[in-house]
Amino acid sequence: MAEIRIKNVAKQFGAFTALHSVDMTIRDREFMVLLGASGCGKTTLLRIIAGLETPSQGEVWIGDRRVDKLPPRERGIAMVFQNYAVFPHLTVFENIAFGLRMAKLPQSEVDRRVKRTAELMHIEQLLKRYSGQLSGGQRQRVAVARALAMEPDVILMDEPLSNLDALLRLEMRAELKGVLAESKTTTIYVTHDQVEAMSLADRISVMNGGYIVQSADPVEVYRNPAARFVGSFIGNPPMNFLPATRAGTNQWTVAGRVVPGPNAPRDRIEFAIRPEDMRLGEDGIPATVRVVEPLGAHTLVTTDVDGSMLRALVDSDLSVAPGDHLSLVPQPDRVRWFDPETMEAVR
Amino acid sequence: MTTATDTVSVTRDEVRSASKWLFVAGVVMLCIWVLLPIYFLMINALSSPEEVTSFPKRMFPSFDLASVTFFFKFQGVLRALWNSVQVASLTMILAIGLGAPAGYALSRFDFRGKEAFRFLVIMTRAFPLPLLALPLAIMFIRTGLDDTILGLALVHATLALPFAVLITFSLFSGIPVELEEAAWTLGCTRIQAFYKVILPLALPGIAASAVFAFVISWNEVFAAAVLTIQNRTLTAFLLQSLDVSPLPLKFAGGAMLVLPALIFIFAVRKYLFAMWGIANR
Numbered sequence: 001m002a003e004i005r006i007k008n009v010a011k012q013f014g015a016f017t018a019l020h021s022v023d024m025t026i027r028d029r030e031f032m033v034l035l036g037a038s039g040c041g042k043t044t045l046l047r048i049i050a051g052l053e054t055p056s057q058g059e060v061w062i063g064d065r066r067v068d069k070l071p072p073r074e075r076g077i078a079m080v081f082q083n084y085a086v087f088p089h090l091t092v093f094e095n096i097a098f099g100l101r102m103a104k105l106p107q108s109e110v111d112r113r114v115k116r117t118a119e120l121m122h123i124e125q126l127l128k129r130y131s132g133q134l135s136g137g138q139r140q141r142v143a144v145a146r147a148l149a150m151e152p153d154v155i156l157m158d159e160p161l162s163n164l165d166a167l168l169r170l171e172m173r174a175e176l177k178g179v180l181a182e183s184k185t186t187t188i189y190v191t192h193d194q195v196e197a198m199s200l201a202d203r204i205s206v207m208n209g210g211y212i213v214q215s216a217d218p219v220e221v222y223r224n225p226a227a228r229f230v231g232s233f234i235g236n237p238p239m240n241f242l243p244a245t246r247a248g249t250n251q252w253t254v255a256g257r258v259v260p261g262p263n264a265p266r267d268r269i270e271f272a273i274r275p276e277d278m279r280l281g282e283d284g285i286p287a288t289v290r291v292v293e294p295l296g297a298h299t300l301v302t303t304d305v306d307g308s309m310l311r312a313l314v315d316s317d318l319s320v321a322p323g324d325h326l327s328l329v330p331q332p333d334r335v336r337w338f339d340p341e342t343m344e345a346v347r
Numbered sequence: 348m349t350t351a352t353d354t355v356s357v358t359r360d361e362v363r364s365a366s367k368w369l370f371v372a373g374v375v376m377l378c379i380w381v382l383l384p385i386y387f388l389m390i391n392a393l394s395s396p397e398e399v400t401s402f403p404k405r406m407f408p409s410f411d412l413a414s415v416t417f418f419f420k421f422q423g424v425l426r427a428l429w430n431s432v433q434v435a436s437l438t439m440i441l442a443i444g445l446g447a448p449a450g451y452a453l454s455r456f457d458f459r460g461k462e463a464f465r466f467l468v469i470m471t472r473a474f475p476l477p478l479l480a481l482p483l484a485i486m487f488i489r490t491g492l493d494d495t496i497l498g499l500a501l502v503h504a505t506l507a508l509p510f511a512v513l514i515t516f517s518l519f520s521g522i523p524v525e526l527e528e529a530a531w532t533l534g535c536t537r538i539q540a541f542y543k544v545i546l547p548l549a550l551p552g553i554a555a556s557a558v559f560a561f562v563i564s565w566n567e568v569f570a571a572a573v574l575t576i577q578n579r580t581l582t583a584f585l586l587q588s589l590d591v592s593p594l595p596l597k598f599a600g601g602a603m604l605v606l607p608a609l610i611f612i613f614a615v616r617k618y619l620f621a622m623w624g625i626a627n628r
């Protein structure tokens with residue numbers, strides 16, 4: 001059992017607040033991804049869980065133990081660092097065996113575990129090498145194998161794939177997912193790559209400016225962003241936002257059209273729609289085409305709607321040119337609304 | 348138009364070749380400045396006593412070991428040599444024993460007054476030894492440290508310490524913190540992580556700065572001459588007997604002083620360059 005509970009954790013660096021009161025629960029064996037822009041506090045939160053950073057306030061629980069006062073070695077965690085941190089003075093074998101030897105396991109058990117994790121990560125043939133003789137991808141594998149060999153309750157990974165080239169990243173991503181699902185550990189994985197987050201996660205926690213903005217499964221995060229930030233951060237291209245003014249009870253005027261919407265206690269809110277959730281048709285949002293970008297399966301059209309930008313993904317069979325006028329009909333069940341003051345979703 | 352550009356390019360070429368010439372001349376001058384005395388020292392040390400005093404000088408040594416043998420048989424030399432080795436070894440231990448932890452702390456911890464501390468470390472070199480020698484001598488006599496190996500080693504350690512701190516500081520700073528943190532997450536205490544990960548990686552550099560401390564003590568003459576009477580180190584002994592000893596002895600003694608320093612410095616040059624931020628190519 002290794003459920004992780006983070007209670008009211010905050011972290012200040014001098015006068016700067018890197019984390020504002022974070023509350024979060026990661027279920028046993030869950031693959032949780034922390035996603036957010038650079039500098040939002042992902043690494044800080046991960047290091048607090050690992051014990052490499054002390055929180056300014058709050059509690060961290062792993063299983064039924066409170067760990068925030070314990071040193072890293074007593075927390076039952078293993079960590080994979082962004083720059084791998086493979087020990088340069090030890091062979092790959094000794095790197096993987098390092099933690100096992102610290103735990104004073106018998107040699108036969110050390111051999112067994114090193115062999116098994118090395119096979120799992122496909123590095124059996126590298127066991128005698130030093131880290132200086134490995135490629136980036138191989139070092140990455142050693143780092144993961146070293147963590148897995150500990151058979152920890154929790155594996156923490158800080159952007160483990162960010163130093164690899166695109167192709168290798170894709171390959172390692174799929175591999176990691178398989179290996180970690182099998183290992184039955186609870187995983188917290190930090191990334192700022194939303195595609196990586198979507199493809200790996202059981203649940204994504206989106207962070208912004210030291211806050212956790214939303215924790216939900218990937219589709220929920222994509223479909224129902226809890227905050228404007230989530231919609232604008234996730235999705236490529238991101239969500240579109242258009243100003244809406246009150247036209248009556250549950251009625252809002254968007255780009256000159258009246259559409260049904262929520263009952264918000266404001267006169268102005270924001271209408272939001274994803275680029276792929278619009279189609280061409282009668283009586284839609286009038287848009288003037290500015291840029292046309294063919295992407296293969298679809299064509300990304302950037303348009304102008306009363307001075308606001310609106311992006312739409314249309315079928316690549318459609319021939320559009322800058323200057324054309326389109327009528328874009330939003331799919332009614334995909335329309336979302338946000339409060340421009342609180343930046344939160346309005347339902 | 349064409350002529351104008353020509354003139355410009357000509358002058359530019361002239362400037363370039365002139366500065367290149369200046370550079371080469373500078374390098375040659377420096378080499379002569381350093382190498383010529385060592386060259387003469389070696390020639391004379393390896394020549395027979397008659398050749399040393401005769402004229403003209405030889406360009407190549409005759410590899411006659413008479414001077415060297417004479418030097419080692421000279422009254423008190425061996426004892427001074429042994430004193431030098433002891434003082435330098437003790438200096439090395441003190442400088443690294445105190446300097447390496449300080450260098451580690453400077454590279455890994457943030458504490459109040461860290462910058463001031465680093466400045467102070469360098470400031471210790473700003474007090475000229477002659478100024479401190481008299482009060483030191485009095486203090487040493489009062490505490491009974493005068494004319495002892497330990498007393499002199501303490502002074503030499505003070506001289507070597509700033510270098511030890513700065514070299515080990517840059518050494519530890521060059522080892523990624525993540526390696527240490529990875530060791531902690533894999534079951535190490537702070538001390539275990541240091542011994543199992545940091546020390547093996549830093550050892551060559553630490554050895555280099557130890558050697559440097561040794562050389563500083565080996566070559567130091569002023570404190571050695573003021574603070575010791577019976578237990579003279581080789582430098583102090585040679586200084587004392589300089590005007591009464593024959594020329595071959597001086598040359599052989601000089602060579603004995605220069606040689607260890609030269610060998611050691613050459614062996615650890617990579618780390619000294621690292622300290623000064625020069626890449627070794």
Ligand SMILES: Nc1ncnc2c1ncn2[C@@H]1O[C@H](COP(=O)(O)OP(=O)(O)OP(=O)(O)O)[C@@H](O)[C@H]1O
Binds near residue numbers: 016036041043
């Ligand atoms: N030791 C520190 N001292 C002062 N400020 C720090 C320290 N560590 C982190 N910060 C600040 O805290 C904020 C969050 O840092 P953190 O490393 O957690 O970001 P991140 O989300 O991991 O970003 P990235 O994706 O770039 O790795 C940043 O603004 C950073 O400047």
Ligand SMILES: [Mg+2]
Binds near residue numbers: 042043044158
């Ligand atoms: Mg980070």
